[in-house]
Amino acid sequence: MIGGVRSCSRLVARSEAMRTLLSKVAIVAGSDAPVVIEGESGTGKEVLARTIHANSPRAEGAFVAVNVAALPADLLESELFGHARGAFTGATAPKPGLFETAAGGTLFLDEIGEMPHALQVKLLRALQDGEIRRVGETQAFSVDVRILCATNADLRADVASARFRSDLYYRLRVFSFVVPPLRERREDILPLAHVLLERTRHASRRFTPAAEHALETYAWPGNVRELGNAVQHGAILSRNADIDVVHLPDDVASMTVQPTLARFDTLAAVERTHVLRVLESCRGNQAAAARILGIARTTLWRKMRELELASAVGEPLLHGG
Numbered sequence: 001m002i003g004g005v006r007s008c009s010r011l012v013a014r015s016e017a018m019r020t021l022l023s024k025v026a027i028v029a030g031s032d033a034p035v036v037i038e039g040e041s042g043t044g045k046e047v048l049a050r051t052i053h054a055n056s057p058r059a060e061g062a063f064v065a066v067n068v069a070a071l072p073a074d075l076l077e078s079e080l081f082g083h084a085r086g087a088f089t090g091a092t093a094p095k096p097g098l099f100e101t102a103a104g105g106t107l108f109l110d111e112i113g114e115m116p117h118a119l120q121v122k123l124l125r126a127l128q129d130g131e132i133r134r135v136g137e138t139q140a141f142s143v144d145v146r147i148l149c150a151t152n153a154d155l156r157a158d159v160a161s162a163r164f165r166s167d168l169y170y171r172l173r174v175f176s177f178v179v180p181p182l183r184e185r186r187e188d189i190l191p192l193a194h195v196l197l198e199r200t201r202h203a204s205r206r207f208t209p210a211a212e213h214a215l216e217t218y219a220w221p222g223n224v225r226e227l228g229n230a231v232q233h234g235a236i237l238s239r240n241a242d243i244d245v246v247h248l249p250d251d252v253a254s255m256t257v258q259p260t261l262a263r264f265d266t267l268a269a270v271e272r273t274h275v276l277r278v279l280e281s282c283r284g285n286q287a288a289a290a291r292i293l294g295i296a297r298t299t300l301w302r303k304m305r306e307l308e309l310a311s312a313v314g315e316p317l318l319h320g321g
């Protein structure tokens with residue numbers, strides 16, 4: 001139990017920020033209200049959604065996760081709502097949709113910001129009426145499903161630019177949680193690293209103090225998922241001995257303390273590496289990178305010129321955002 005929340009699959013929440021979040025989760029989980037979970041990639045949005053489900057009266061029901069961005073619009077519609085026999089070529093038998101599969105439980109719509117407009121209308125209707133209609137059928141029927149969704153996009157901005165329907169946005173956003181990035185809750189890094197190491201079959205299950213220091217210092221633009229990859233990297237290379245700095249990925253290992261002054265980089269070099277790393281983690285999306293760096297996009301632009309980053313990142317990437 002953390003903050004009154006029964007955690008599922010060992011959810012780590014040592015930091016104040018995560019504890020505060022979980023205390024709110026404990027209250028909201030008990031209701032049937034939809035929840036929007038926001039956060040950068042790899043922060044643990046799905047883990048949080050599963051925790052909400054596990055702490056809800058629907059815990060015995062199904063938790064059905066669907067990645068909205070992974071399917072084209074027409075396929076997504078029949079996946080979610082099901083289809084009648086003969087609804088389209090290849091529909092040789094009627095098929096229930098994920099709404100029906102999740103009946104009595106929770107439907108988790110991941111990357112909700114990517115939902116095509118036409119489907120946004122259908123989802124809104126399902127939420128308002130508590131009814132769905134299979135593709136190719138005329139009769140609607142009621143389903144009892146709780147909706148949770150997640151996004152790493154700025155949904156509010158998508159509403160402002162009319163990419164996302166405002167009526168659906170407000171319908172979904174009865175409650176919203178933001179999972180903070182790992183760099184804003186460093187107390188969670190080592191407890192997470194140990195839980196993630198336990199998931200590998202590593203014999204020693206320990207990090208050296210220098211490796212722990214590197215893990216705690218690195219910025220983790222890919223958040224908990226990147227930490228998991230680094231731990232796995234270390235577990236394999238250390239071959240069951242304690243995981244040391246040399247076993248960690250290069251960018252994490254470079255966070256180790258340099259013993260001599262001569263080894264220190266200039267501030268400009270550190271800034272350059274950091275800006276470049278953030279840009280890479282955002283796949284060149286400057287708006288997202290500026291947000292992570294906490295600076296205006298125009299400032300980022302100027303810095304990229306000063307630091308001669310435009311050529312390093314590669315021109316095509318720089319148009320993103």
Ligand SMILES: Nc1ncnc2c1ncn2[C@@H]1O[C@H](COP(=O)(O)OP(=O)(O)OP(=O)(O)O)[C@@H](O)[C@H]1O
Nearest residue numbers: 010011012040041042043044045046047152224225
């Ligand atoms: N608090 C946590 N405790 C334990 N494991 C965690 C925690 N947060 C994240 N993880 C682990 O990190 C990985 C990424 O988490 P998850 O898939 O929930 O992130 P996400 O925010 O949904 O990522 P994406 O934006 O890429 O979809 C998973 O393996 C998950 O088990």
Ligand SMILES: [Mg+2]
Nearest residue numbers: 045046110150
């Ligand atoms: Mg996810």
